[in-house]
Amino acid sequence: MEIFNNHKKLYTVAGLFFLLLTYLTAIQPALQNQKNNAPLPGAEPLSGDALKGKLLYISEGCVACHTQQVRNVDMDKNFGSRPGIPADYATIKRTSLWANTATLMGTERTGPDLTNVGNRNGGKDWNLMHLFNPRSVVKESIMPAYPWLFEIKENPDSTDVVVSMPQEFMYGKTGKVVATKKALQLLAYIQSLKQLPLPEGTAEREFLYKKEPAGKGTGASASKMDGKTLYATNCQSCHQPTGEGLAGAFPPLKNSAVVNNDDQLELYVDIIMNGYDARPEYGAMAAVGTNMEFTEEHVAAIINYERSAWGNEGRPVTPDEIKKIMDFVKTKAAGK
Template sequence: MEFFDNHKKLFLSALGLFVLLTIFVAILPALNNQMDNAPLPNAEPMSADAHQGKLSYIANGCVACHTQQVRNVDMDKPWGSRPGIAADYAANTRIDFLRNTATLMGTERTGPDLTNIGTRQPSMAWNLLHLYQPRAVVKSSIMPAYPWLFEIKQTVGKDEVEVVVPDEFSKGINGKVVATKEAIQLVNYLQSLKQTPLPDGKLPMEFLYKKKEVPVVAGGSAVANLPDGGALYTQNCAACHQANGEGLKGAFPPIKGSPIVLGDDLDLFVTIIMKGYDARAEYAVMNAVGTDNNLTAEEVTAIINHERSSWGNDAKPVSLEEVKKIMESIK
């Protein structure tokens, strides 16, 4: 065609088509989204420390392996109680003139999603040790260690936080491992990552591609219909109490041989799972694991029975009804 023998006509029409499409699929939707959305009214603004932590999260490229998006599909349920919406990201603006906005949605889940990590794992002690050496708390983790966020000191100052590192990972270290300000701020940022509930009791979007519900047989034995306690333990408890149930010395107490686990005070046991625990100074604070992760009575019962019957623990299983009753009463 003659028309395309002229380089100006040819290249300008190609450029025109591309720019036109660009305007429609990128520029207009992006402008529309950044103007039409505001953060949820009940969203907490990020503290200055958490913001510094976010900068550290960005600088170290954490987004390469961690997403921050809960998709509206059933398989994403472990990462949040509702699918993410545009308003969740609306508070993000450009970092500064040099650096772009950081929604940090990510495209890879080599490690877990962190949208709701502040609720799922708020423990400062756990997070610091995990940053210092991930394999000290999660044996098969492949996350990089961040020892440069910590200092080795002979004495721990008044406002400083010492990290108790298991012997296996503290060989060759003379002194105490102390978290730097940057490490604390990074954990502050992680703690600040929480899903904001929708205001006014608005119903969130539904999760799609639901798993087929396993029908509950009425009157059948309670134990048979419970979910897999071992898997639930791995998902919710093993990060601190470890896969072998032995905990970590000076940080997280053992489940193996624990009087609370093996004893008859089911009330206390369920309360600790649902509400957290901070009764013993030598161990870190336990967060309200059950409430934070929306564990059902069936799941709590399965976890309890798994803990009562593993690693040499040998106590009678508890029934779903008992646990249900206690959970109702402590709500």
């Protein structure tokens, strides 16, 4: 054949054939995959600070110990409301022109999964304390501390973000812990990690190997819900296993008037669902119940556990009773 005797034609045909195969086997499937797994409705690009925080998250090695993948097994229900899907990662782009996409999904869970940590535990005060000294909020934590993301000042400026750090966790230093710009950028990225709901009508993958309802299920009665597990998953990191909180950071639930008294029940439910930020001596609490989509069964189980633990002697509540208060709280919040 003449083509084999004419190097120009041979190389031209071979080059065109190579480009065609490249398109058919690599480019076209990639474009189709990108179309099939577009970002979920409501997905927003990272803010400038969150994007810089993502680079810090990678450079500080957080990807080595934390995953961002909710597997479809029952034990992962604490980390997200549904198993992860490819669309959850559609907004993750190359780190830079010269660096490939970071493996944010992770490969090991030395620490908990962070897929939904912005909803599960996105409070500013807790996360900054956790970065400065993890043992201040989780006694058994083996996470390394990141004190170089903070400054110690005797007289912080009015614009400084001061971290309410107990003296015993200050590494022997005195003064006030102030978050640097880098710490706030890392915080912005952590707070951005929120699992989005699937579009209406889209079937979710089921969690496999399900156990009896013991925490974050729906349709289970309060008696079947494990309030202790719910507390450990959603409340314990701030209020501590002992219910004593942290002085100057998080209020105690042990012997708390809000926890034990019926005349404070509306406020109690409101705090669980919508958070609280009216105590100058303590950090603001996030809207844990709303973020985690608590039902009246969840709230009743948590209240009943907290009212019976650590020497508390509050009256048990029922889901029906809590539902009426939750409906009232929602109506009141909508009217503001």
